[in-house]
Amino acid sequence: ISTRTHIAGFNFDNCIMNAAGVYDYSAEELDAVQQSAAATFVTKSATLVPREGNPEPRYCNTPYGSINSMGLPNFGLAYYLDYVSAAQRQVPGKTYFVSLTGFNVEEDIALLRQVQASDFEGIVELNLSCPNVPGKPQTGYDFEAVTRILEAVFDLYRAPLGIKLPPYFDLVHFDQIAAILNRFPLAYVNSVNSIGNGLCVDAAAESVLIKPKQGFGGIGGAYLKPTALANVFAFRQRLNSSIQIIGTGGVQNGTDVFEHILCGADMVQVGTVLHQEGVAVFERLTRELKAVMAQKGYGGIDEFKGRLKTL
Ligand SMILES: O=C(O)c1[nH]c(=O)[nH]c(=O)c1I
Numbered sequence: 077i078s079t080r081t082h083i084a085g086f087n088f089d090n091c092i093m094n095a096a097g098v099y100d101y102s103a104e105e106l107d108a109v110q111q112s113a114a115a116t117f118v119t120k121s122a123t124l125v126p127r128e129g130n131p132e133p134r135y136c137n138t139p140y141g142s143i144n145s146m147g148l149p150n151f152g153l154a155y156y157l158d159y160v161s162a163a164q165r166q167v168p169g170k171t172y173f174v175s176l177t178g179f180n181v182e183e184d185i186a187l188l189r190q191v192q193a194s195d196f197e198g199i200v201e202l203n204l205s206c207p208n209v210p211g212k213p214q215t216g217y218d219f220e221a222v223t224r225i226l227e228a229v230f231d232l233y234r235a236p237l238g239i240k241l242p243p244y245f246d247l248v249h250f251d252q253i254a255a256i257l258n259r260f261p262l263a264y265v266n267s268v269n270s271i272g273n274g275l276c277v278d279a280a281a282e283s284v285l286i287k288p289k290q291g292f293g294g295i296g297g298a299y300l301k302p303t304a305l306a307n308v309f310a311f312r313q314r315l316n317s318s319i320q321i322i323g324t325g326g327v328q329n330g331t332d333v334f335e336h337i338l339c340g341a342d343m344v345q346v347g348t349v350l351h352q353e354g355v356a357v358f359e360r361l362t363r364e365l366k367a368v369m370a371q372k373g374y375g376g377i378d379e380f381k382g383r384l385k386t387l
Pocket residue numbers: 097121144145146147148149203205206207208209269270294
């Protein structure tokens with residue numbers, strides 16, 4: 077039974093990896109993912125210069141998942157490009173993802189120029205959905221901004237590039253954003269980022285759980301799965317077949333991975349469950365996915381990918 081997959085023409089031995097922002101901040105964390113059963117890694121979304129991020133506490137586990145308002149802490153794009161450059165030499169033939177995010181089109185372009193000037197041979201993930209920088213809206217909800225950014229990006233950048241989108245909650249919004257995305261040579265769309273600006277409360281302390289933004293933060297984990305599956309399924313039906321889909325959100329076990337692929341995902345990313353369980357989670361999820369496939373008689377993920385039945 078094989079859980080291998082392919083993205084942008086690159087082959088991967090597995091279809092499960094980390095979600096940007098989880099277990100990918102430092103070289104030590106990236107090493108741990110690199111040595112795990114994960115297909116590959118994506119780096120923490122990088123900015124032009126290093127950022128401290130928001131004041132702590134800025135992450136909290138909750139009964140059904142997590143809330144975070146990290147505020148884009150990262151060591152800067154150069155740090156991650158150096159790490160991936162070394163990884164490409166140490167493990168040639170493996171493809172890595174670098175996530176990046178600018179605060180405006182000019183910064184997005186500057187980041188991509190920096191990638192072009194490096195020896196990076198992998199896939200860029202442009203994050204259009206960070207919900208936690210005070211005063212900055214989630215770009216993915218501004219359709220004009222998304223159009224402007226992608227026009228500028230694809231004027232410049234010709235190597236494989238995907239985008240990380242926020243969750244949408246309206247079928248007309250799926251129609252509108254998909255019509256925009258279909259105009260561009262995107263390698264993939266990654267749906268979804270956390271549900272922005274949720275609020276979790278500690279009733280005993282009568283308090284919010286995290287410090288930034290009065291406790292408002294991105295919601296991840298089990299809460300997210302119905303929304304994540306809806307976005308994967310909606311985009312699979314609307315996007316050109318040349319645009320692949322990475323499914324992210326709410327995965328806790330092998331059946332959840334199976335569900336994302338059934339909805340149309342070519343790769344599945346995990347965040348909250350990885351944060352809570354550590355990199356051993358990749359071996360567990362892979363084993364559980366293979367058990368589901370064995371029980372159903374599937375030898376590879378293409379046999380059931382996108383085959384969700386409607387009634
Ligand atoms: O607060 C963050 O750093 C963060 N947190 C998220 O939940 N999603 C994101 O894309 C980001 I850039």
